Amino acid sequence: MPLTPRLRARRTKAALLTSAVSVCLIAASAPSPAVPLGVGDRLFPHLGNPGYDVRSYDLAFTYPGDNLKPLTAVTTIDARTTSPLERVNLDFAHGKVSSVEVDGSPAAFTTAGEDLVITPREPLPAGSRTRITVRHTSDPVYTGDAEGGWVRTADGLAMANQADAAHVVFPCNDHPSDKALFTVRVTVPDGYTAVSNGLDAGTRRGPRTTTWTYRTEHPMATELAQVSIGRSAVVRRSGPDGLPVRDVVPAKDRERLEPWLAKTPAQIAWMERKVGRYPFETYGVLIAEAQTGFELETQTLSLFERELFVRPEYPKWYIESIMVHELAHQWFGNSVSPRTWSDLWLNEGHATWYEALYAEETAGRPMEARMKAAYGASDRWRAAGGPPAAPKVPKADHKIGIFRPNVYDGAALVLYALREEIGRPAFERLQRAWVAVHRDGVASTADFQRLATRIAGRDLDTFFQGWLHGERTPPMPGHPDWKTAPAEASAKRKTGK
Structure with a gap:
């Protein structure tokens, strides 16, 4: 039976509706x-990713013997969703x-x-353990705006x-x-040595290579x-209470650098007297x-430029204070x-x-003069970089721009003001408590404020x-004569990160 105009219109509408529903479902x-x-x-x-917590990394690198060529690598991540x-x-x-691979x-x-986006065969439920294995290259030659990662050295590579x-x-x-936690395995040609964070977990010799393994505790x-x-x-040498101290230096400079390396155990002992036991399983310097x-x-192996130790214009006290700066980070920044x-x-x-306190106590460089x-300069630093606890966002092409004077001497100035405000005994208790309470964890400015308030026994809001968020520097407690003023940028060499 032929379609009437009305039936044809109805069927056309139905067909169009079915098609639309299909498109929506697709x-x-x-x-x-x-x-x-x-x-x-x-x-x-865009740093970090939501939805999971990494429990451990297993990194395996194979170095080709040429620091201009990519390393082959396998990264294995154990995580909990x-x-x-x-x-x-x-x-x-x-x-x-x-x-x-995800779970094999x-x-x-x-x-x-800047993300690698992985789609497992099956969705991962919340609260589950998962293992992700990525086979990839790791390239020390940059084509973008990266300002770190592999650093080419005269005889190989290091990381920053x-x-x-x-x-x-x-x-x-x-x-x-x-x-x-990290396990790192590095395979290198004969004649090379590989060192990583943590303790040596063994070596495996091949026909023309050696694989070095390290684990953090x-x-x-x-x-x-x-x-x-x-x-x-x-x-290798021993530090306080038998702590393994391991330094890594160019083999040709071993004897020349020994006088500097020998200072580390006493520096660790000095820091322990200030804030308590060293927080990790080993320490040393990588030059x-x-x-x-x-x-x-x-962590456990601070990176230094060789020139810091061999150029004559750097005074002895300055070099030692920079060594203490990086050592102090093992408590402040690494453990916490x-x-x-x-x-x-x-x-x-x-x-x-x-760094400043060590220079004061060992080299007669007054802390008060540095803080004054x-x-x-503090108002100028705040204007340029933001207050200490609210740094200005870095420019897209200069990501390490957050490392400005306001978070170095500007932030040390906050600690000096706090010591003046609550007194030396309470301040020293705060320092020890901070690294003890938050050991092996993460902590925020708000956490520090709460702990300081509890130890001081009064409101410090x-x-x-x-001091942490103001556009202008507050008056210095105990020093009403101190004044802020514009100042010329310091020509001093950057101390470190």
Whole structure:
């Protein structure tokens, strides 16, 4: 029977409706596009990733013997999900990924911004343990704006990952709020030595290679990872209470650098008298023949430029105080890590404080004179970089720009004001309590304020608001004659991160 115009119209409408519903169902079932994520850090909004907590990293690097060529690498991450995940984002911005497995099964992957976005075969439920294995390259030659990661040295490589460059080297959750244990395996050609954070866990000899393995006994932020590859000498000695002290230096400079290396045990003992027992399983200095412009507190093995120790214009007291700066970070920044990068002043302010205190007690360089000079420059530092606890956001092409004077001497000035405000005994109790209460964890500016208030036994909100967040520097307690004024930028060499 032929269709009437009315029936034809009805069937046409029905067909169009069915088609529209089908399109909507297809659209609803299609996965959303992969996007870069972050944990919402004010200074680095795309660092870190939500939905999981990393428990451990296992990093395996194979060095080809040429620091211009990529290393082959395998990164294995053990994590616990904190929410249901259809995808897992890892920070990884440089290198080629050849395969990904999730819990032993191949997984699809793509990139979005500086994220590696992984789609497991099955969604991961909240509260589950998962293992992610990424096979990739790790390239020391940069093509973007990265300002860290692998550092080429005269005889190999070292790492400088602060603040946001660990994910240039290996896939990770690259934010200090997610600390984890690390195992690092490095395979190098004969004649090279590889050293990493933590303790030596054995070596395996091959026909023409050696694989060195290291493990940390305490959790570590990704920005503090260190791998040194070079023709190095490893110098061992004992520190306080038998602490293993291990230094890594160019083999050709072993004897020349020994007078500096020998100072570390006494420096550790000095810090222990101030704030308590050293928080990790080992310590030492890594002296690299490289041009970085800074020193760096990588956990258990601080990175230093060779030129700091061999150039004659740096006075002895200055070099020793910089060594103490990086050592102090093992307590302040490494054992107690910042919850966000706006809490950086807690790292650098304390390291600068003990740097200055060491210079005062061992070299007659008065703390008060340094703090008075800092007070004079403080308003200019705040205008340029923001208050100590609210640094200005770094420019896109200068990510390490958060390391400004306001979080070094400017933050040490806050600690000096606090000591003047609550008295030396309460201040010293606060220092010891801070590193004891938050050992192996993360902590914030608010945590520090609460602990200081409890130990002082009185309200310090007004004090901290002005000193940590104010646009202008408050009056210095006990020093009404101190004045702030514009000052010329210091020509002093940057002390370190």
